[in-house]
Amino acid sequence: MTDSILSVRNLRVVIPHRHGKLVAIDNISFHIQRGEIIGFVGESGAGKSMTGAAIIGLIDPPGYIERGEIWLDNLRIDQSVRGDASLIRGKRISMVFQDPLTSLNPLRTIGDQLMETILTHLPVSAEAARKKAIAGLEEVDIDPSRFGAYPHEFSGGMRQRVVIALALCAEPELIIADEPTTALDVSVQAQVLDLLKRLCRERGASVMLITHDMGVIAETTDRVAVLYAGRLAEIGPTQTLLSNPKHPYTRGLIASTPSVESGDIGTHLFQIRGTMPRLDALPPGCRFHPRCEQIMARCRSEQPEVAKNGAACFLYEDD
């Protein structure tokens, strides 16, 4: 707790619409330690991206934070108006998105966009900013001679590295990476992830890695949080969770991830029966109960909270 850089308490994000309100995130609480890489995993629509957006203050309207607190160190940040938030955004918390092609302004050079970000946050001269920008490019293994190039002149992997350079140039304490490698080739994915990991370790920055790929989680993260239909299903150290998952959903997720080593070749791929419910059709009680093999009576009517062992499941309530 003393060493946590980010603290989220009872966060609730809703999206109002014509016929009512959709609850995108329902009462999530967690901490991110300084210097740790924590993964957020779950199916599409589980709320992982929304959590990241809430932290950095970029929830798309009409969605908004209805309840809860977000603390950055000892500063409360969930209530900032859009304008104030830019003292935090980019400077102390930054974000990297999934598609590097659309993340960059196609009509401006990357050098331009780098310098702009640097000059916004650091009180340096244009000359110094330029030097910093070039240094930034070198750090992500991009030839500084490409300073004046346009985004479309780079390959997908290189573009994402430019994006990472942009996210890191103001020396943030927390980086939220929303599916940073999903749009990239498999061979390039590993490079980008390694880069991210190395740079953050070097600076002591924390990373919130949002992904739906369990393989990425296994390779890169220290801790992992599993989201399901807007709530936390399980949270804990990565190795422990992967080797000994407690929540039935987590077990299902891991079982359905194909792996060469565990002899999955030639066998049927495991699937959790059913699908994650849509936000306008959430079941009562535990959100996972319609698909759960170990369902009990109370699961249909009551919602479990995260227990001491990290899983939000009535199987472990008494531990």
Added chain:
Amino acid sequence: MISEKRFLRRFQESDFLHDFKRSPVTIVSFAVVVVLFLLAVFAEFVAPTNPFDVGSLNLMNGFTPPMQPNAFTGEVFPLGADDQGRDLLSAIIFGLRVSLFVGLTAVILAMVLGVSLGLLAGYRGGWVDSLIMRAADIQVTFPSILIAMLIFGVARGLLPPSMRNELAISVLIISIGLSEWVPFARTVRGTTLVEKEKEYVQAARLIGLSSGQIMLRHILPNVLSPVLVIATITLALAIIAEATLSFLGVGAPPTEPSLGTLIRIGQDFLFSGEWWILFFPAATLLALSLSVNLLGDWLRDILNPRLK
């Protein structure tokens, strides 16, 4: 077959009616359009006098202000009288009829022409398609009002002077209609290209239906929704085009005036203080044009799922 009762219930519960009822602006526009339309259709019965019966006109009635008895004859005109002693209310109602008639007919002409060419281009492909689309591209480089003026001017030039006024309305309809076919053609062509590849078309071909039958009975119904949207936009444009041409003096003649012609006449009397000769026809045109536009906007929003 869906029974009528069920159809009515489905309509009542549909999003269509739901959105309509929630928008007061749309309801008012719709009401205005309906009222104006009915006035135009039943002009002979609704108008107090027949403004074109020269014999019934009394020059002494000229320039009577609205709702005031004429100094000489004592007659009262609800919207005033023009320089010839014509009842303005009647003139407007008949003018409305001309405006709506030309507008609607022109749109129908544009629609028939555009949809046919679009179907042909999409279904046949090849050089037919290229030819039609090239022609469309070229026509679209120029504003449609200019093309309408061009066609009108040429037609006028080809007619002997005696027939020019008589046939003015027909020429007007043809000019406007021919200038607005392109959007119809392009949209229908696009949809045809898509539908052409679908299975029901292949099936129809296998059964031995001719191209014409396939185009008309199978592809056409699927194209109607976007065509309807374009038709409302084009109607608004056609009404404005007709009013403009008539105002400029190259449209509906004074012997069979539309709202545009009446406004032209009214402008002359602005400075001498007979404001009503301009005001009432202008207000009517504004109401008509605005309502059709609003209705069209609303229809477009409803029928276009992509924008939702």
Added chain:
Amino acid sequence: MLLIILRRLGQSVFVLFLVAFISFMIFRYVGNPVDNLLGQEATVEQRDALIEALGLNDPLHEQYLDFVTRAVQFDFGNSYRGALPVADMILERLPATLELAIVSALFAMILGTLLGIYTAIRRNGLLANFIMSSSLIGVSLPTFLIGVLLIWLFAVELGWLPSFGRGETVQLGFWSTSLLTVSGLKSLVLPAITLGLYQMTLIMRLVRAEMLEVLRQDFIRFARARGLSERVVYFSHALKNTLVPVITVAGLQLGSIVAFAIITETVFQWPGVGLMFINAVFFVDIPVMSAYLLLVGTLFVVINLIVDLLYLAIDPRIRDGQLRRKSR
């Protein structure tokens, strides 16, 4: 890239010839030069002689070529009304139309862009909504009605501005301008607003739509995530990307200002080529009609070409062959 330019040029040349051809056909077949020059009482021999002299019996393509050659040298024949050379008529009245068109275009572009940006940024504000609702009226009102109503308000009721004509003009060489006199400037106000209003509404709605579209894009989100201020996001990133497609459409619209000038000139009795054209249609003065159509047609083709080339120059993605231009 060069290939694209050449193809585009080729297209333009083709359409130019088509325009010239239509113009020629009108001139030759709708018009009745013999009757007009000789009157009804001419004898058969006189008619034949004139026909021969005018070259009306020559093969069609020769006549067409002759027409085009003369047109390029600005010889458009004589008007049926008054037998003045059409070219002189056009030259005399062209400055009036051009000044009006340019002033209207500037009005439309500047005000339209500013309002478009404002209503996009302050999306749900009261003023923005009011502006958008009024813009609907701007689009539904026919141009001539706007002009007439403006005359009524400002010339008849308030008496602030003149209701017709150009005011006093100053002759600069062959160009007569009304921009240098007070009465000239006063006379320009109402017609410029009338002519520009429709374009302004169009540009405003376009800028707003494009800006909203751009603001939805990921790179804007990323710019915000990097902590760039709202001002920088709007003006440094969104604006440039917005203006690129706007320029194309705005350019095309400006061409139509010249056509719509016909209407405005009629309402205000503005002595330009538009008024000349409408009178020609009314009186079936074929040489004038044909010449005007040739000129305006050429103007449109040229404008279209310039706008297309401009688009190619601005978007670096197209320059490098990365993207095919979105056709509108």
